[in-house]
Amino acid sequence: MSSVSKGIKKVEVGLKWDPSPVGAPAHDLDIIAATYAAHAPYDSPVYLVHFDSRAPDGTITLNRDSKTGQGFGFDEVMTLELDRLAAAYTRVVVGVAIQPNEARKVFGDIPNTGVRIREGHTDLAQSDLSAVSEHTAATIAEFNRDESGAWSFREMIRGFEADPTSFAAVMGTEF
16 A cells, blocks of 8 residues: 555655667766755755765665666666655755767657656656657656645656756756
8 A cells, every 4th residue: 555645755766768879979867856945945955966976864865877778677766765854854856867968968869768756666657758858857756745744746747958957956946
């Protein structure tokens, strides 16, 4: 039985894509999570979790990081332990960005992209990112804590024209 009705506790975000053709620059996609303070849920993030980083308290961790898309299944996996996140944080936004290389790429240029958000064995959302095929970055999920402390999930597929650094600064803005 899913604990969604009692609030989301721990989720896994998976990202997959096919490698680039032999001799072409590698496709490098990254999962990015931004954590926002209770007093400023739409301001700048308090901290980011992405490649080569994790949450200061260990509640958000990038378990697997791929720079090529090679492998089976999901190439990048991030775990968010929302039930352990301090009460000072009430919003977490998760997105995906394409690392720039020699030529500009959008999600439509990268074959077989896919994201999956799940709690335990229950899929909360899946997307092939076709809705943002002309973009270089996209938000995919938003988690919010209510007054009782329970976390809720909202799928949020929204495209951006941004590199990973500038995307991280705007990914949690209101729209």
